[in-house]
Amino acid sequence: GQQLNQSPQSMFIQEGEDVSMNCTSSSIFNTWLWYKQDPGEGPVLLIALYKAGELTSNGRLTAQFGITRKDSFLNISASIPSDVGIYFCAGLMDSNYQLIWGAGTKLIIKP
Amino acid sequence: DSGVTQTPKHLITATGQRVTLRCSPRSGDLSVYWYQQSLDQGLQFLIQYYNGEERAKGNILERFSAQQFPDLHSELNLSSLELGDSALYFCASSIGPSPGYGYTFGSGTRLTVV
Numbered sequence: 001g002q003q004l005n006q007s008p009q010s011m012f013i014q015e016g017e018d019v020s021m022n023c024t025s026s027s028i029f030n031t032w033l034w035y036k037q038d039p040g041e042g043p044v045l046l047i048a049l050y051k052a053g054e055l056t057s058n059g060r061l062t063a064q065f066g067i068t069r070k071d072s073f074l075n076i077s078a079s080i081p082s083d084v085g086i087y088f089c090a091g092l093m094d095s096n097y098q099l100i101w102g103a104g105t106k107l108i109i110k111p
Numbered sequence: 112d113s114g115v116t117q118t119p120k121h122l123i124t125a126t127g128q129r130v131t132l133r134c135s136p137r138s139g140d141l142s143v144y145w146y147q148q149s150l151d152q153g154l155q156f157l158i159q160y161y162n163g164e165e166r167a168k169g170n171i172l173e174r175f176s177a178q179q180f181p182d183l184h185s186e187l188n189l190s191s192l193e194l195g196d197s198a199l200y201f202c203a204s205s206i207g208p209s210p211g212y213g214y215t216f217g218s219g220t221r222l223t224v225v
Binding site for chain 1: 113115152153154156159167169201203209210211212213214215216217218219221
């Protein structure tokens with residue numbers, strides 16, 4: 001089936017560093033969503049993108065809908081301890097389809 | 112609190128048994144989605160119901176079944192359980208039939224099969 005390639009798989013960062021992650025596909029998507037999952041909890045929607053080239057921010061988080069519609073990027077600026085968790089991208093090709101999920105990026109802050 | 116309620120939070124059962132997981136969607140949401148997340152794995156879509164009718168099916172095993180009731184709550188039935196069925200099971204809900212605006216997840220049911 002369709003897949004989203006999410007990278008990196010995990011990141012070890014220092015508090016205060018900026019973080020970047022991305023999702024790519026060989027298919028075109030109409031919607032990109034970014035979720036964060038804390039340990040033992042359900043994913044929470046962070047940012048939704050609906051238009052190629054769109055750049056949307058949510059506090060220190062900024063996400064972009066790639067111009068080719070085949071990728072999306074998430075940046076976190078000045079990371080803090082509560083940013084740890086797993087970040088998932090999800091794409092929707094068409095409203096008649098289901099979300100396709102990336103495998104997640106695990107963010108770990110070095111002590 | 113996301114507004115999506117899942118019960119129970121934890122469930123331990125033996126192989127071969129059958130369990131039922133319950134989900135109450137957020138008020139006003141008509142769609143319910145079920146997902147499975149094994150340890151350190153991604154999210155696997157199982158099935159979607161919209162206003163009582165099955166709308167989409169993912170990688171759901173034949174041993175698993177679900178339904179959505181007139182009051183819109185949903186139940187996921189897992190039977191002939193195997194060790195490999197141990198996982199977090201999430202329910203999510205959305206207003207309409209499409210997940211285009213994202214959906215809201217519950218906090219999950221952790222199933223352990225021993």
